[in-house]
Amino acid sequence: MSILIDGKATSQAKREALTQEVAAFREETGCQPALAVVMVGDNPASAVYVRNKHTACESVGMYTETLHLPEQTTEQELLALVEQLNQDARFHGILVQLPLPKHINETKVLDAISPDKDVDAFHPYNVGALVTGRERFLPCTPAGIMELLRFYGISVKGKNCVVIGRSNIVGKPMAMLLLAQDGTVSICHSKTNNLRQITQQADILVAAVGRPRFVTADMVKEGAVVIDVGINRLDDGKLCGDVDFDTVAPKAYAITPVPGGVGPMTITMLLYNTLTAAKLAVSGK
Ligand code: NAD
Numbered sequence: 001m002s003i004l005i006d007g008k009a010t011s012q013a014k015r016e017a018l019t020q021e022v023a024a025f026r027e028e029t030g031c032q033p034a035l036a037v038v039m040v041g042d043n044p045a046s047a048v049y050v051r052n053k054h055t056a057c058e059s060v061g062m063y064t065e066t067l068h069l070p071e072q073t074t075e076q077e078l079l080a081l082v083e084q085l086n087q088d089a090r091f092h093g094i095l096v097q098l099p100l101p102k103h104i105n106e107t108k109v110l111d112a113i114s115p116d117k118d119v120d121a122f123h124p125y126n127v128g129a130l131v132t133g134r135e136r137f138l139p140c141t142p143a144g145i146m147e148l149l150r151f152y153g154i155s156v157k158g159k160n161c162v163v164i165g166r167s168n169i170v171g172k173p174m175a176m177l178l179l180a181q182d183g184t185v186s187i188c189h190s191k192t193n194n195l196r197q198i199t200q201q202a203d204i205l206v207a208a209v210g211r212p213r214f215v216t217a218d219m220v221k222e223g224a225v226v227i228d229v230g231i232n233r234l235d236d237g238k239l240c241g242d243v244d245f246d247t248v249a250p251k252a253y254a255i256t257p258v259p260g261g262v263g264p265m266t267i268t269m270l271l272y273n274t275l276t277a278a279k280l281a282v283s284g285k
Pocket of ligand 1: 169171190191230
């Protein structure tokens with residue numbers, strides 16, 4: 001019987017600890033960590049994510065405001081708002097919810113966020129800091145996965161780690177964090193040859209592909225730890241991961257479910273980054 005890695009319970013435990021930390025920080029400095037969330041347009045999935053972030057911030061004692069702009073907002077208007085938030089000392093963290101409408105260049109907007117307020121850790125400055133081991137903010141989804149591994153006592157040191165997916169948001173930073181913990185890391189992607197032969201070597205397999213049930217039992221080594229990042233909406237409205245859970249779980253030492261695995265940890269790590277941003281602001285570093 002494999003271990004079910006419970007992201008909900010882990011996230012709950014971490015948020016309780018964070019609530020204490022935020023209270024102590026406020027007591028000590030008089031500063032309430034604050035996050036500005038910018039959303040453009042009316043993407044229903046984004047609206048859910050933004051609402052969840054808002055509730056999560058408040059639940060740990062942080063201040064948050066959601067700035068909701070209309071779909072027709074121009075790139076220039078959005079850049080002007082980001083600059084205004086960069087200068088606004090009331091906010092320690094800024095998050096621009098993706099995706100943005102097609103007429104807005106996402107990279108340009110993300111690059112405009114001050115690296116000191118970049119709680120998603122997407123800015124090239126923070127990506128460079130991560131790669132060179134000098135990170136202040138950790139990319140939320142991969143950092144949440146590392147927390148799950150730690151929480152369940154799963155060591156990365158010396159393990160064969162295979163990440164499927166090379167996105168800037170998940171795949172690449174995931175590989176960096178595993179490497180930083182002394183994993184031997186391979187990154188696979190849509191042009192990888194012999195994917196199955198590579199994944200079969202994985203002691204820790206992370207799937208961040210965005211294809212329902214992409215990872216099947218024949219791709220997984222007996223006793224592997226399987227982390228499913230995928231969030232795919234099926235025709236019947238149900239959510240499903242990138243891993244074929246029913247056939248893979250019996251082979252795995254431990255596995256994350258979807259929903260209730262990686263997902264809940266992502267927002268928790270965003271909260272940690274917001275506290276870090278407030279600490280940076282207070283210390284002036
Ligand atoms: P993406 O589309 O940017 O990247 C997908 C990656 O999969 C690409 O690098 C691509 O090369 C690779 N890929 C595609 N087809 C492949 C194939 N046949 N073989 C091997 N590799 C292949 O997606 P993303 O932003 O990295 O997200 C991946 C999944 O994770 C999505 O389902 C997304 O919804 C989910 N996600 C979840 C969270 C969370 O908090 N749980 C956060 C971010 C993303």
